[in-house]
Structure formats: structure tokens, C-alpha cells
């Protein structure tokens with residue numbers, strides 16, 4: 001069995017939905033994971049925020065606006081009246097639900113229920129369409145098998161329940177399901193965080209296990225660096241699971257940061273493919289690399305980082321200092337991304353500064369603190385052996401014109417990370433691209 005995931009833009013317009021229906025219509029059995037129609041989840045965020053902050057009237061205005069987008073969508077998508085009728089009824093049901101919340105005593109669980117409607121709508125609309133054109137398809141509701149406990153996917157439950165759900169649904173060519181949404185341990189609707197449809201796909205693919213997981217987007221696979229920041233980029237055809245995980249974690253927008261692990265655990269290859277160019281090679285992420293040995297593979301960047309320098313006059317020979325620091329971050333459920341240490345100080349970074357004030361206060365109890373906001377982590381991913389010389393030197397040398405706030409290497413074999421002030425990001429990324437991929441770029445440019 002294959003698992004195919006299509007993102008928001010791939011289902012974002014009626015003609016895109018029709019296009020992917022053709023793309024998957026090859027007679028082979030598959031599970032299709034869909035995101036919400038592009039823009040919908042953002043609107044749903046606005047809606048639940050309005051319920052919380054401005055009240056019912058403001059929320060209802062936003063709901064009307066979103067609903068108005070779906071009516072022309074439905075008209076263009078289907079050719080049969082019966083499908084239009086079914087889809088119209090679905091939209092009415094979902095939007096009635098969105099209107100049913102109360103502003104007073106608005107709960108976090110209500111927000112999650114609102115957020116789930118995007119994928120519930122897109123999957124039903126797609127199901128009605130593929131049924132209209134005669135494909136043998138069924139819906140397997142993600143809320144029946146996708147479950148988290150303490151915010152993490154419950155892998156055993158998912159594997160067991162998924163199998164049961166598939167058996168119960170009978171034999172079909174297409175099994176359509178929602179990305180992103182799940183149930184939590186309190187039996188409430190929840191989600192796998194923004195961009196979580198990729199994660200759904202790899203959780204399903206890992207649980208079965210599938211023969212292959214395909215993530216379909218609208219660019220041709222993972223690029224060597226971010227095409228929005230650097231002009232001259234090129235697609236990478238092969239990545240190891242470790243390299244892909246580093247890149248996704250450190251800012252490559254094409255993949256959800258957690259989604260590599262389930263596939264890696266079960267050894268299921270993940271392909272990143274382009275709906276606009278379905279025959280292009282894309283990127284294969286797997287255990288086995290690589291036909292063309294190349295030590296530096298790709299560069300990603302993550303903005304909005306806060307660096308905290310923690311100084312202690314008594315760090316010299318003091319044990320327990322790091323433990324004390326980590327406990328503070330644990331208390332405030334804030335994860336640390338990068339870490340460097342010296343004799344007298346520790347520098348670390350966080351990407352979520354919701355609790356920064358409280359964290360700073362707690363740290364000040366035993367150290368001196370300096371904070372730098374608006375920082376960017378640049379992650380150079382590749383295959384870096386401890387026994388080989390030159391890679392780090394090359395990376396740093398390439399950045400000789402740029403002030404570097406932190407450098408971290410050796411944490412794993414697949415990553416060297418550098419922290420810079422965000423104002424140097426574009427220059428740093430371009431310098432790295434030109435410096436580290438000079439040979440490939442030269443070949444490309446002379447073609």
C-alpha cells in the first residue's frame with residue numbers, strides 16, 4: 001500500500017482537485033491524505049481568535065466570508081446535480097457547526113474543533129468528486145484512528161486502530177483521510193500542529209507499514225536551499241532520513257519537523273513530488289544514500305529565534321549548572337534548539353518565547369542573562385564524518401564577512417548550525433549557496 005499526501009494548494013482550487021484525481025487514478029490501491037483547501041486553516045485560526053477576543057459577531061462575519069468561497073468551488077468542481085446537492089449539504093452542516101459556538105466560556109477544545117473543519121470539508125468534497133467520476137473510493141475518518149497522548153502520537157493505538165478501520169471499510173481502490181486532525185487522550189478533537197498533514201501521512205505510512213510515502217506539493221522536491229531567499233537553487237534528489245530531519249527541524253518549510261521519524265522507524269522511503277510536474281524526479285528520503293557522494297547537501301534557515309546567554313561566575317568546575325538551566329526550560333515547557341558552552345557561560349536558543357519573561361526571571365535567580373531577539377538559525381545539512389577534515393572550515397570560511405553569534409557542530413553527523421542576526425540571513429544564505437555548491441552551480445550555469 002502507498003500513502004499519498006496532498007497539501008493545501010494541491011486541493012486549493014476545483015481544477016487542482018480534478019487534476020489530482022487524475023493523478024492518483026492508476027488502478028493501484030492507496031491511502032490519500034488531504035490538507036484543508038489552502039487558506040482555510042488560516043481563516044479558521046482567525047475565526048476561533050475572534051470568538052475568544054472580539055465576540056460572536058466578529059466571528060460570524062469571518063465565517064460568512066469563508067463560506068462564500070466554498071459555493072463557487074462546489075459549482076465548478078462537480079458536473080452532476082446530485083454531487084452539488086451532497087456537497088452543499090455538507091457545507092451547510094460544517095458552517096452551522098462553526099456558527100454554533102459561544103464567545104463566553106470559549107474553550108481551547110472549541111478552538112480545536114473549529115480548526116478541524118478544514119480537513120473534514122476538503123476530504124468530503126474530494127470523495128464526492130472521485131465518486132462522481134466513478135472511482136472506487138471511501139473515507140476513513142482520521143478521528144477514528146489518529147490519536148495523541150500528551151501531545152505525541154500514540155503509535156500503538158494508531159497502528160491497531162488504522163488496521164481495524166481499513167478492514168471495516170472493505171476493499172476499495174482509494175482510502176481518503178484527513179491530515180492534521182486527531183483525537184487526544186481526553187477524547188477531544190485535537191491536531192498535530194500547523195503543517196501536520198505531512199505527519200499524518202508518515203504516521204500512517206510507518207504504521208502499516210506502507211511501501212512508500214509520497215508528499216505532493218507544488219515545488220519539485222527539496223531544494224539545496226530556500227528558493228524564496230536564494231535565487232539560484234536546485235532540487236536534491238536523494239537525502240538520508242537524518243539529513244531530512246535536520247532540515248525540516250531547522251526551517252525547511254516543505255516538511256513538517258516531526259514527520260521524518262515515523263517513516264525512518266519503519267524504513268519506509270518518503271518521496272517529495274510536484275503536482276505541477278508529476279513526472280519530475282523530486283526528492284527521495286531514505287536510509288540508503290547516495291549515488292553521488294556530496295558532503296554538504298542542503299541549507300535551511302529558521303527565523304524568529306531568541307538567543308539567551310546565561311553567565312555564571314561559578315561555572316568554573318561547577319557541576320549541576322546545566323541541570324539547573326535545563327530545569328527552568330522544562331518547567332516552562334520550552335524546548336531548546338541550539339546550545340553552546342564555554343567556561344563561564346552557556347548560550348542557547350529557543351523558538352517559542354511565550355514564557356520568556358518567566359524563564360528569564362527564573363534564570364536570574366542564579367546567573368546573569370543577556371537576550372538577543374530576531375536571530376536566525378542556519379542549518380547546513382549533509383554527511384559530516386568526525387574523521388574528515390575541512391567541512392566546518394569551509395562553512396565558516398564562506399561566512400567570513402558575516403558576524404556569527406553561535407556555531408554548533410558535532411551534535412550529529414548530519415548538521416552544522418550557525419546563529420546569525422536575522423538581518424544577515426539573506427547574505428549568509430547566498431554566501432553559503434555560492435560557496436558550498438560552487439561546482440554544481442557552475443555546471444548548472446554553463447548548461
Ligand code: ASP
Nearest residue numbers: 035041180194195196197
Ligand atoms: N491544514 C493544516 C495547516 O494549514 C495542516 C496542513 O496543511 O498540513 O496547517
Ligand code: MG
Nearest residue numbers: 007195198254
Ligand atoms: Mg505543508
